[in-house]
Amino acid sequence: NAGVTQTPKFQVLKTGQSMTLQCAQDMNHEYMSWYRQDPGMGLRLIHYSVGAGITDQGEVPNGYNVSRSTTEDFPLRLLSAAPSQTSVYFCASRPPRGGRTEAFFGQGTRLTVV
Amino acid sequence: LAKTTQPISMDSYEGQEVNITCSHNNIATNDYITWYQQFPSQGPRFIIQGYKTKVTNEVASLFIPADRKSSTLSLPRVSLSDTAVYYCLVGDGKAAGNKLTFGGGTRVLVKP
Numbered sequence: 001n002a003g004v005t006q007t008p009k010f011q012v013l014k015t016g017q018s019m020t021l022q023c024a025q026d027m028n029h030e031y032m033s034w035y036r037q038d039p040g041m042g043l044r045l046i047h048y049s050v051g052a053g054i055t056d057q058g059e060v061p062n063g064y065n066v067s068r069s070t071t072e073d074f075p076l077r078l079l080s081a082a083p084s085q086t087s088v089y090f091c092a093s094r095p096p097r098g099g100r101t102e103a104f105f106g107q108g109t110r111l112t113v114v
Numbered sequence: 115l116a117k118t119t120q121p122i123s124m125d126s127y128e129g130q131e132v133n134i135t136c137s138h139n140n141i142a143t144n145d146y147i148t149w150y151q152q153f154p155s156q157g158p159r160f161i162i163q164g165y166k167t168k169v170t171n172e173v174a175s176l177f178i179p180a181d182r183k184s185s186t187l188s189l190p191r192v193s194l195s196d197t198a199v200y201y202c203l204v205g206d207g208k209a210a211g212n213k214l215t216f217g218g219g220t221r222v223l224v225k226p
Contacts, residue, residue: 004157035216041218042219043201045214045215088155092157102160103150103158107157108157
């Protein structure tokens with residue numbers, strides 16, 4: 001069982017470039033979300049989705065877009081990369097059974113913007 | 115979403131019990147308390163979750179007093195591999211979509 005898979009694991013971008021971070025889960029979870037984690041800090045929510053076709057903004061959505069065309073996939077797009085977006089990005093999923101459920105996280109994508 | 119406060123760091127030694135207390139004074143009636151563990155360069159991993167009183171699993175115990183304004187994660191007989199950051203989260207995930215809100219966490223260092 002693969003769980004939550006993120007690709008790529010590492011990426012270096014130049015300022016102004018765009019790219020898409022991929023996230024896929026095979027657990028049929030309706031809830032998916034993206035977080036970023038800066039060095040020595042906790043995770044901050046970027047965008048989240050409660051099901052296919054439904055997305056919403058988290059704490060730090062600026063500079064990022066998401067879409068959810070299928071239950072399995074939740075890609076995160078960086079529109080025009082900036083050095084401030086250098087961070088580790090985590091994708092998570094969980095079933096929609098209220099607060100009594102655990103979230104499953106991917107292994108992260110380490111992004112450097114130069 | 116209820117705000118949580120937990121110590122920034124704690125040191126311990128192998129074989130000792132580690133207790134991390136999290137304050138959540140504004141916890142709502144429907145909120146659950148969940149703890150995650152994060153090793154360097156990895157995503158967070160669920161440890162334990164509870165609503166009230168005591169919950170125990172193979173990894174940890176979670177103590178929640180009657181007023182639910184705080185909770186204590188207890189790690190029995192820690193080993194070096196328990197060195198990690200531990201996050202306390204409070205919320206009703208269904209009502210808030212998937213807005214799991216992470217604070218700064220507690221950095222636990224287990225020494226030999």
